[in-house]
Amino acid sequence: MSEILRCDHLTKQYGNLYALNDLSLLIESGKIIGLLGPNGAGKTTLIKIINGLLTPSFGTVTIEGDSPGPKTKPKVSYLPDISYLNNWMTVEQIVSMFADFYDDFRPELAYQMIQNLGIDKKMRLKTLSKGNKEKVCLILVMSRNAKLYVLDEPIAGVDPATRDYIISTIINNYNPDASVLISTHLISDIESVLDEVIFIKNGRIVLHDTVDHIREEHGMSVDDLFREVFRW
Amino acid sequence: MVKKLIKYDFASYMRLLIPIQLAVLGIAAINRVVQIFENYDNEIYGIIFGSSVALYVISMIVALVLTVIIAIVRFYQGMYSNEGYLSHTLPVTPTQHIFSKLIVSMLFMLGTLLTIFVSLCIVTLGEMNIELFKSAGFLLAKGFERLRWNLPFYIAELLALMIISFFGGMLMMYFCISVGQLAKKHKILAAVGVYFGIYVLSQIIGTVFAVYISLNPELFETLGEWIEANTEAFFHIVFCIGIVLDVIMTGVYFFFTRLLMTRKLNLT
Amino acid sequence: MDWMLDKKRPICPQIVERLCIMIACEKIAAGERLMSVRDVAVKAGVTPNTVQKSFEQLEQTGVIYSKRGSGWYVCDDIHIAKDVLNHLLREKTLAYLNDMRSLGISDEKIIEIIKEYRHE
Numbered sequence: 001m002s003e004i005l006r007c008d009h010l011t012k013q014y015g016n017l018y019a020l021n022d023l024s025l026l027i028e029s030g031k032i033i034g035l036l037g038p039n040g041a042g043k044t045t046l047i048k049i050i051n052g053l054l055t056p057s058f059g060t061v062t063i064e065g066d067s068p069g070p071k072t073k074p075k076v077s078y079l080p081d082i083s084y085l086n087n088w089m090t091v092e093q094i095v096s097m098f099a100d101f102y103d104d105f106r107p108e109l110a111y112q113m114i115q116n117l118g119i120d121k122k123m124r125l126k127t128l129s130k131g132n133k134e135k136v137c138l139i140l141v142m143s144r145n146a147k148l149y150v151l152d153e154p155i156a157g158v159d160p161a162t163r164d165y166i167i168s169t170i171i172n173n174y175n176p177d178a179s180v181l182i183s184t185h186l187i188s189d190i191e192s193v194l195d196e197v198i199f200i201k202n203g204r205i206v207l208h209d210t211v212d213h214i215r216e217e218h219g220m221s222v223d224d225l226f227r228e229v230f231r232w
Numbered sequence: 233m234v235k236k237l238i239k240y241d242f243a244s245y246m247r248l249l250i251p252i253q254l255a256v257l258g259i260a261a262i263n264r265v266v267q268i269f270e271n272y273d274n275e276i277y278g279i280i281f282g283s284s285v286a287l288y289v290i291s292m293i294v295a296l297v298l299t300v301i302i303a304i305v306r307f308y309q310g311m312y313s314n315e316g317y318l319s320h321t322l323p324v325t326p327t328q329h330i331f332s333k334l335i336v337s338m339l340f341m342l343g344t345l346l347t348i349f350v351s352l353c354i355v356t357l358g359e360m361n362i363e364l365f366k367s368a369g370f371l372l373a374k375g376f377e378r379l380r381w382n383l384p385f386y387i388a389e390l391l392a393l394m395i396i397s398f399f400g401g402m403l404m405m406y407f408c409i410s411v412g413q414l415a416k417k418h419k420i421l422a423a424v425g426v427y428f429g430i431y432v433l434s435q436i437i438g439t440v441f442a443v444y445i446s447l448n449p450e451l452f453e454t455l456g457e458w459i460e461a462n463t464e465a466f467f468h469i470v471f472c473i474g475i476v477l478d479v480i481m482t483g484v485y486f487f488f489t490r491l492l493m494t495r496k497l498n499l500t
Numbered sequence: 501m502d503w504m505l506d507k508k509r510p511i512c513p514q515i516v517e518r519l520c521i522m523i524a525c526e527k528i529a530a531g532e533r534l535m536s537v538r539d540v541a542v543k544a545g546v547t548p549n550t551v552q553k554s555f556e557q558l559e560q561t562g563v564i565y566s567k568r569g570s571g572w573y574v575c576d577d578i579h580i581a582k583d584v585l586n587h588l589l590r591e592k593t594l595a596y597l598n599d600m601r602s603l604g605i606s607d608e609k610i611i612e613i614i615k616e617y618r619h620e
Contacts, residue, residue: 012571014416030549031549032547032549048499051320051321052320052321053316053317053320053321053497053499053500054495054497054499055495055496055497070323070324070325073321073324074323075320076321078317079275080317082314082317083314084315084316084317084318086244086315088244088247097240098451100236100239101233101236101322101323101324102323113294142520164545167545167547170544171538171541171542171545171546171547171548172538172542174538174548176542176546188507191507192505192507192544192545192546192547193545193546193547194547195547195549195550207513211510211511212510212511213510214549215507215508215509215510215511216510219508221507221508222507223507224508228267
């Protein structure tokens with residue numbers, strides 16, 4: 001088991017507002033981890049910093065010892081919660097693009113999953129239904145052989161069948177050398193798939209524990225505990 | 233890596249610019265066809281001919297302007313909009329991104345210029361074509377007569393200046409956009425503000441320079457005399473200073489744009 | 501995703517239980533190869549780590565054993581699995597009986613009710 005992600009006193013300030021406040025965190029390999037918190041808690045800020053889309057005000061973040069940059073980008077596979085791909089491209093073109101830029105991308109795997117869903121690879125992204133678009137984006141991200149997968153709200157806004165598909169895909173692609181960080185506020189759907197959960201509130205970590213330990217100690221599901229911790 | 237980026241940037245520009253090129257060529261073709269019905273006595277013909285020529289000229293200007301605007305917009309979209317999430321998570325450095333976008337905008341500028349050239353040939357298809365090339369040849373011969381073997385150097389310097397200015401101009405836009413991103417709200421407005429700021433600054437420097445020279449009439453006279461005696465050298469010096477200044481400014485803009493992208497990236 | 505796990509209890513013990521039941525009821529025969537960790541994880545909708553832990557626990561208690569490169573197999577002696585099943589049956593039955601008794605229903609009535617509804 002090795003160290004995949006480490007954050008040390010990570011802080012992100014916007015004027016007087018602290019999006020992240022002295023946040024320290026360690027994620028080891030082979031774990032599926034939930035980053036749970038209400039909107040505005042700092043989940044997306046943390047994720048953007050991990051991916052080098054934001055620079056921290058103080059503190060450090062390293063992926064396998066390197067700061068976010070050209071060394072880490074080949075190791076991190078990111079699924080943003082927004083539509084970030086060119087809509088005019090076809091599924092085929094996007095798969096080629098990923099294959100072009102990422103050495104660890106496995107196009108055969110991607111095509112297999114796309115075929116299983118009955119999606120025609122010649123279709124343009126903009127003609128796909130919302131559910132299918134989300135699935136394609138997830139397939140692209142999971143078809144990489146990365147060290148850290150970062151999924152920002154992968155199951156929000158999709159129907160339950162798609163949700164199940166997404167969760168199965170995450171399980172199926174499990175790799176003991178890699179870790180998956182899933183940021184979500186839909187906890188009850190996903191808590192069984194998580195090894196550990198991190199509760200984040202006002203830019204700080206309030207809890208980082210295994211799911212089983214939480215259930216054992218508190219006698220309730222993670223979802224129930226979350227509601228308690230984040231009660232107004 | 234840059235080659236791969238260029239491939240994909242090229243594809244996205246193409247979708248936008250091909251219709252424009254086709255439009256210019258199409259309007260040129262229409263012009264040529266209209267010319268066939270030449271009848272300057274007919275009022276209606278006069279109106280149609282006049283409009284088609286105007287349309288053609290407008291289309292050329294629009295094509296050039298759009299080529300530049302699209303280059304700027306693609307930079308903004310690619311680096312700072314939703315697409316930025318893709319661009320900045322690819323295993324590519326900001327330097328490579330900037331190079332790729334610059335090269336592709338240059339290629340398309342050349343493409344648009346080539347289209348304009350071809351459209352001119354279309355419009356003047358027939359005898360006029362020959363006239364056109366004859367005049368071009370004539371100009372070239374005159375230049376050769378006056379400048380002897382220095383002509384190629386002049387042309388090379390002119391081309392270098394044009395290319396460097398283009399890169400400098402593009403990078404200045406990239407710089408303005410990147411600085412604009414530092415603002416909390418109205419980032420595009422801030423970019424425009426930076427652009428005006430640079431413009432005003434350059435005007436001030438130019439005016440100070442001019443005032444200094446005009447306040448020193450002897451300097452002005454000496455300068456004038458020297459220019460008359462060494463006209464060719466003067467032009468060379470002006471070109472070279474222009475090129476050097478452009479190279480410096482290009483370097484400065486590149487350096488800061490890259491710095492902002494690496495240190496101060498703030499995607500929302 | 502059709503294992504219907506209780507969200508309030510830790511996952512690992514539930515997986516262990518479920519597998520024991522499957523073995524005790526001979527849904528997986530003695531000596532037969534189990535589904536891979538990953539397949540169980542997908543079916544149950546849980547992380548492979550948890551399934552791995554469950555398998556290791558089952559190995560420790562002697563219900564299954566692993567063959568390197570080949571996978572996990574059910575031990576020939578399944579009495580431990582049967583013990584687990586019996587324990588679970590006892591727990592659930594006692595809980596049911598307690599519930600019914602607290603409603604004031606006699607034991608004979610309970611048996612009648614079960615006979616009446618068992619075919620539904």
